[in-house]
Amino acid sequence: MVEQLSVFLENTTGRLAELTRALGDAGLNMRALMVADTSEFGVVRVICDRPHAAADVLENAGFSASLTEVIAVEVPDRPGGLADVLEALGHAGINVEYAYCFVEPSADAAIDIFRVDDPVRAARVLAEAGIQLANADALYLPDSRPLSDIVDTGV
Amino acid sequence: MFQPDYEAMSRKDLEALQRERLQDTLDRVYHRVRPYRDKFDEAGFRPEMVHSPEDLHKAPFTVKDDLRAAYPYGMFASPMREVVRLHASSGTTGQVTVVGYTRADIERWSDLAARAIVAAGGTPDDVVQVAYGYGLFTGGLGLHYGCERLGAAVVPISGGNTHRQVQVMRDFQVTGLACTPSYALLIGETALEMGMDVREFPVRFGVLGAEPWSDNMRTQVEQILGITALDIYGLSEVMGPGVAFECECKNGLHVNEDHFIVEIVDPDTLEPLPDGESGEVVITTITKEAAPLVRYRTRDISRIVPGTCPCGRTSRRIERIGGRTDDMIIVRGVNVFPRQIEQVLVGIVGVAPHYQVVLTKRGAMDHAEVHVEIGPEVPFDEVKALENLRRTVAAEIASALAVSIDVKLVEPKSIQRSEGKARRVIDLRSEGGVQ
Structure with a gap:
């Protein structure tokens, strides 16, 4: 299971820049970013280093940030790769709320992020279908403590 | 003028009439409306302490909460067998306040609305489109009865369906329009979108009210519709549209002083203010039977326009409503x-x-x-x-x-x-x- 940073944003000019600047100033690197928007507001989803620390940084900077559990799948970089994954989920009756993907420069695979209604069962279904889930530590530096703690203990 | 005997009566006669009617109203509410009797007793006020409108400041105020506490009929001074109409207005807590009218109240209201239509240039030959909402809101029926009283042909189209408003305005050869100023503007703009120009229609005048508007807005309405746009003031608690109205001089709204006494008070100290100074409009009805009000605080801000009006009406004028003392929008x-x-x-x-x-x-x-x-x-x-x-x-x-x-x-x-x-x-x- 992978922790994704979710941030609620009003549709106002410069707000996304402020968000990314806050993360950048805290030395947090983003691996992927996806913006879902409506005419009234947007939701920004981020895979980044130390997601707990990132949520803490953003809350302190006046953003509404929370962590969302998503599943990350290593999809072979070939035609039909993603379709195999979605079909496996579909046949098991698992609904995908949203999905986005990014490419790992070091690997010959794309990483697909899925938000599903039942992540635990989804992980099992995919494993049974022989589809490789990506581990959190392959994508970012997992942390379960806020940044301040990490700094204090010198990690 | 629709009723020149009253609209242009001498100040001396008008003040005598006001005295007599005010006395009747104070007696009426004291003897027929329990909340008023309690309020007067509590304040140590007796109707006979008032000999002229200048003494009115001795009486306690009535506020919206009094009406709400008496919901629905506790402030009525007439039995239901004499009441022929009910209207309502929205309140701060979703609780509406109800106002009743006897047949004579409706007759007088019709006269007063007719005065406003005539002041805007209306005649029995006119065809007036009433695009105020009909229903519990007083706008639609208030102007409707005014038109009929005058003898104008009324088109009771109510609000909404703006394309149809434009169509009807053109096809029915409408000459007068009654609605809110913002809706008048929307009708004009919608016509342009439909490829029509209302300025080419026969419509000549508008009796517009029920919301605050500015001279700037008047200019826009007049330009887009090619009409004379005049303001009408009223509030349902007091009667509805027709408490005061503008004449073609466009310099304040003539208060129908033979039916309403208007005071301007300092909204903080509640002390009466001299003519010309801005404050809260306080209205006392002096002819209403079913739902009379004594010193009702409207929360509307205005002032008395000093001097006399060249139109010949002798009634005092209030300036266009400039705002509210509360945060109502x-x-x-x-x-x-x-x-x-x-x-x-x-x-x-x-x-x-x-x-x-x-x-x-x-x-x-x-x-x-x-x-x-x-x-x-x-x-x-x-x-x-x-x-x-x-x-x-x-x-x-x-x-x-x-x-x-x-x-x-x-x-x-x-x-x-x-x-x-x-x-x-x-x-x-x-x-x-x-x-």
């Missing part, structure tokens, strides 16, 4: 108090009771948008959940306020907190003007 003719919105929000999980109402102009119409902070417990990763939340808030507000207002979800803590009185209404209507 009017959205498409419906009274909205920010507190009502607050009450809705505290009942909804997922939003904070921090909000602002932002008023702008969208074309001709006033546009209201409520900005609401989302609460920390909202699963804001899901757009669907946020959309549902937004729809819930909008639906609850529409249900509680009887008018739909757009809702915008904003980030927590993004609405400026105030040290003192929270600034709940941001009015950008005059800044942006009409787009």
